[in-house]
Amino acid sequence: MKTMIQMNNICKTYGTGESAVHALNNLSLEIQEGEMTAIMGASGSGKSTLMNIIGLLDEPTSGDYQLNEIDVKTYSAKKKAQCRNATFGFVVQDFALINEYTVKQNIEIPFTYTADKKLKEDKDKIIRNTLEQLGILNKINVAASKLSGGQRQRVAIARALVCNPDIILADEPTGALDTKTSKEIIDIFSQLNEQGKTIIIITHDPKIASYCKKIIEISDGKIISNQNETSN
Ligand SMILES: Nc1ncnc2c1ncn2[C@@H]1O[C@H](COP(=O)(O)OP(=O)(O)O)[C@@H](O)[C@H]1O
Numbered sequence: 122m123k124t125m126i127q128m129n130n131i132c133k134t135y136g137t138g139e140s141a142v143h144a145l146n147n148l149s150l151e152i153q154e155g156e157m158t159a160i161m162g163a164s165g166s167g168k169s170t171l172m173n174i175i176g177l178l179d180e181p182t183s184g185d186y187q188l189n190e191i192d193v194k195t196y197s198a199k200k201k202a203q204c205r206n207a208t209f210g211f212v213v214q215d216f217a218l219i220n221e222y223t224v225k226q227n228i229e230i231p232f233t234y235t236a237d238k239k240l241k242e243d244k245d246k247i248i249r250n251t252l253e254q255l256g257i258l259n260k261i262n263v264a265a266s267k268l269s270g271g272q273r274q275r276v277a278i279a280r281a282l283v284c285n286p287d288i289i290l291a292d293e294p295t296g297a298l299d300t301k302t303s304k305e306i307i308d309i310f311s312q313l314n315e316q317g318k319t320i321i322i323i324t325h326d327p328k329i330a331s332y333c334k335k336i337i338e339i340s341d342g343k344i345i346s347n348q349n350e351t352s353n
C-alpha cells in the first residue's frame with residue numbers, strides 16, 4: 122500500500138507568549154491510500170487545525186509533513202495551491218454553499234480553479250454523473266437555499282468530488298444533520314471509499330467513527346489512541 126500522508130512531530134501554536142495556544146503537540150500519523158479514517162476528539166482538541174494542515178490550508182509551526190512522499194515545505198505557494206486543488210476535496214459541517222446559486226452553479230465553482238483542461242471540457246457530464254450518483258440529479262437547477270440539510274450536504278460532497286481528488290477531507294460532515302440523514306451521508310462516504318477514495322472524516326460522534334476502518338483519537342493536540350480494524 123502507498124503512504125499518502127506521513128506526519129512526524131507536528132506542532133501548531135497559535136499566538137505567542139502568554140496568549141500562545143498549543144493546538145497540536147508533537148503529533149505523528151500515517152494514512153495509506155484507500156483508507157477510511159476517523160479523527161475523533163472533543164471540541165478544542167485540535168481536529169480542525171490538523172485537517173487544515175493535512176489539506177495544505179495551513180502550515181505547522183514545526184514538524185514534517187510528507188504528502189505522497191514529498192515534503193510539502195519544498196512547495197512554492199503556487200505549487201502548493203495546485204497540489205491542494207488536485208489532491209483534496211473538502212466537505213465542512215455547514216456545507217458552505219452559496220444559497221442564491223443553483224446546485225449546478227455551486228458545483229461549477231471548483232472547475233474555475235483546476236488546471237486540468239480535460240476536466241473543464243467534461244464539466245457538464247461530470248456534474249450530471251456525480252449528482253446522479255448522489256441521488257440529487259433532479260435538483261440540478263434548484264437554488265441551494267431550497268434544499269434540506271441532507272440534500273445540501275450531498276451538494277457539498279458533489280462539489281468536493283467533481284475534480285476527482287485523491288483524498289476527501291470532511292470536517293464534522295454530519296454535525297448539522299439528524300441521525301437518519303447522518304447515516305445516509307456516512308453511507309455515501311463508505312461507497313466512495315469502496316470505489317477507491319481515501320477518506321478522512323473528523324467527528325466527535327463515536328457512531329459516525331464506528332463506520333470507519335481506522336479511528337485516530339486526539340486530545341489536547343496529541344494522539345491518544347490509534348485503532349485499525351485490520352490490526353486488532
Ligand atoms: N486561528 C486561531 N487562533 C487562535 N487559536 C486558535 C485558532 N484556531 C484554533 N485555535 C485554538 O486551538 C485549539 C484547537 O482548535 P481546533 O483545531 O479548532 O479544535 P477542534 O476542531 O477539535 O474543535 C483550541 O484551543 C482553539 O481555541
Ligand SMILES: [Mg+2]
Pocket residue numbers: 168169170292
Ligand atoms: Mg473543529
